[in-house]
Amino acid sequence: MELPLFRHNRPNRVVTFDEYREEGGFEALKKAFSGMSPNDVQQAVMDSGLRGRGGAGFSTGRKWSFVPRDLPGPRWLICNCDEMEPGTYKDRVLLEHNPYSLIEGMTLACYALGVRHAFIFIRKGYEKAAANLARGIEEAKKAGLLGEHILGSEHSIDLDLHLSAGRYICGEETALINALEGKRPNPRSKPPFPAVKGLWQGPTVVNNVETLANVPAIVANGAPWFKGLALNPEGAGSKLFCVSGSVKNRACVELPIGTTLGDIIDGACGGMRDGRKFKACIPGGASTQFLKPEHWTLPMDYETVAKAGSRLGSGGVIVFDEGHCLVEATLNLITFFARESCGWCTPCREGLPYVKEILTRIENGRGEEDDITILREHVKYLNYTFCALAPGAMAPLDGLLRDFEDEVREHITKKKCPFKG
Amino acid sequence: MIPETLKTSLKARVASALTPREAAVDVMKELQAHYGWLTDEAVEEAAALLGLSPLQVEELATFYEMIYRRPVGKKVIHVCDSISCWCADCDKIIQHLKDKLGVGLGGTTADGMFTLIPCCCMGMCGDSPAMSVGGVPYGKLTPELVDEILEMERNNR
Missing domain, CATH: 1.20.1440.230 (NADH-ubiquinone oxidoreductase 51kDa subunit, iron-sulphur binding domain)
Known part of the structure; x- marks a missing residue:
């Protein structure tokens, strides 16, 4: 089955707007705007079992559902592209090859949440990704897929880029909100949670790049299709795994949720480097616990990895061999x-x-x-x-x-x- | 003092933001590009543009890794020392940079060309060990490649 995130990728260059559209890009947006209510879109995301791909793995549909519907004043969507978790480089690879899935996904999320103005918060060093997004936003606007009266409807949505200046803590959602407001990015005390009081005290959803980039495929193909992508029954969708450390080919690959650790290392990365022996790995960026050789056949999904005493986290797999202290x-x-x-x-x-x-x-x-x-x-x-x-x-x-x-x-x-x- | 053209473009940037201070990072970056680092004068100018006090700008300036509140060389080298680069023996690369440039971490070369600073994960873990020179990323570093890059960056001002 074709996985949703990397299917538009070209080797060594970014996909063009026309290529993305020819391959079914922005069809989800058309589908939503012509026959789905905002609630339908939110329900599809809820039913799909999509979980936050930034690290915490919280249900995206539930996160969206916490936004109060009846509060006056604007509400906000922020895409978290402050990818600074050591060992994690998936959002960079995705955006350097294809900015459009994120743009379409954010437009759909804005539609579902009733957001007029959304931001993409981009870390320092990701200038290439930012340039792709800036160009993609202009192209989408020209084609009537973003901006004023999208597809001739009453809905208008703006996307803005915020280019940061480098600091890991900005990836924490309340710190990110402070950073976006131009305040010193210390985290805020919770509650109130951002869904109720976030950016400029308005209801705010903060989602990771990979999370939002999954939304078009969910809307286009439906929740059961997305669930069916996973190899294990509890799982849903695909996951970007970005591997580094002692493997032969350090690569960022899209694999079904539930792919085993061994299949990621042996299959996608060509095995261990220079015949070294696997000692341990960190499965999801710096803030996760070690997995050991006994976890070689562990399906990589949120629940299964949690049961094994670690976290799937960001999917940044860092592999250590027996020579590593x-x-x-x-x-x-x-x-x-x-x-x-x-x-x-x-x-x-x-x-x-x-x-x-x-x-x-x-x-x-x-x-x-x-x-x-x-x-x-x-x-x-x-x-x-x-x-x-x-x-x-x-x-x-x-x-x-x-x-x-x-x-x-x-x-x-x-x-x-x-x-x- | 910044030139009128820069001042005008920064004013436009601030005006286009939903609230003025949302543009603070962009303004600091532009002023830094003009002066080479964020000087005291630049902090005051940023404050005036953003409608903040210089102290409020200082709070931001000292927080971010890529805003320099001290003089730096023409090009700043950020060399990653996080876990994926550690696996790829970045200690050797960092030592080579120190030896080659004749400076410690945080130091600037005698000719004012390079400042060497360690940094956290650059998202180049697939191409580790990695560094950036004047904002240009380089990966799969070896001591020989580092020499070539430094030579090239030195000539390509």
Whole structure:
């Protein structure tokens, strides 16, 4: 069966507006505007089982349903393209090959939610994706598919680009809203949730690029079709997996939800690099726990990966081989989070540098037995924060202590990193 | 002082935003492109354009990775040190850059050409190790390729 996200892709160049339309692009928009009510569109997304592709995996239909219908004043849709989760590059690959699925998906989402004005929040470094989107928006406007009176209807929808200046926390939805308003992007306290009080205090939905890019295919082909794409009965749709680390071909591929970890690595990536042996991987970007060789046949879906003690997250799969020290790998992850902490709340601002210091000590052979206990306490207490940054940072550390405690202990007893000569 | 043409285009950008301060990042980026970094003067000018206090602009300027509140070289090198690049031995690339440029992290070369800064994931994990020079991304780096890129970027002002 043809998967929805990459089917318009051309190797090494962006698909053109005409090519996208010839292959059925914007037909979903026409279908919705000619015979579906906004509620029908929302219901189709709800029934499809689509879950947020940015990392949290929350039901998109439910997220949309939290927006109050009866509040006066404007409501907003924001596409989160602040893709800065380490190991994640799927939204960049998608937008560098095809900006139109996102544009069409956002127009459909605006129609469903009653939004007049939507934004695409793009990280620094994604200028090529931004240029594709800017061009695509102009083309869609000229063709009457966006802007004033779409397809001659009473509906008018505007899409604006916001080009950011680089900071991981801007991907957190309330921080993103502050950033878009031109305020310092610290996360906001929840509640109120953005669905009720978000951008300029209006009801706001924030969705990931890949999530919104799925909407046209759902509207065009129906919820049962989308559900049927998955390989496991509980799953729905396809997923972009972007693989890095010790594999032969590091690639961003679209595969059915429920594809096993082994099929991603062996099938899509040509196996491990230079005959190395698989030791572990992080399945969904830096804030997820390790998967191990025993998970080789695990179907990659939200529920199944959660049951295995990790999260499908963003689909950024980072593969480690037996030559990799996972203490040092976790130290690298924690260093990232410590640097990207916005400093707003104390556990995160003070806790992450402390964890980093302890891991540095262990990695350098100066760790003590008590350090493991102190690290475990941090895994517990760094959950008491405003946003998900620090809890996310603790996920790989929790995984390290759970699955590779012997490796940590070996650093302490041998007073050196066993992976260094 | 910024030229009138730049001032006019920035005023137009601010006017086109739904609220003036929504344009703050764009204004800071443009001023930075003009001065080479976001000078104190630029902060004041941004504040005047956006209807904010200089302190409010400072709050934003110090938050973002790609807004420089200190003088930098003609081209800033952001070299990624996140996990996928770590797997691809970015430590070796970073050390090579330091040796080649004769600076530490955060340092600017004696000729004022390059500033070397580590950065977080650039979304180039499939092509790691990666860096950007003056905003141009480069991947699959080797020490030899780094030398070539630096040579090219140095000549291509």
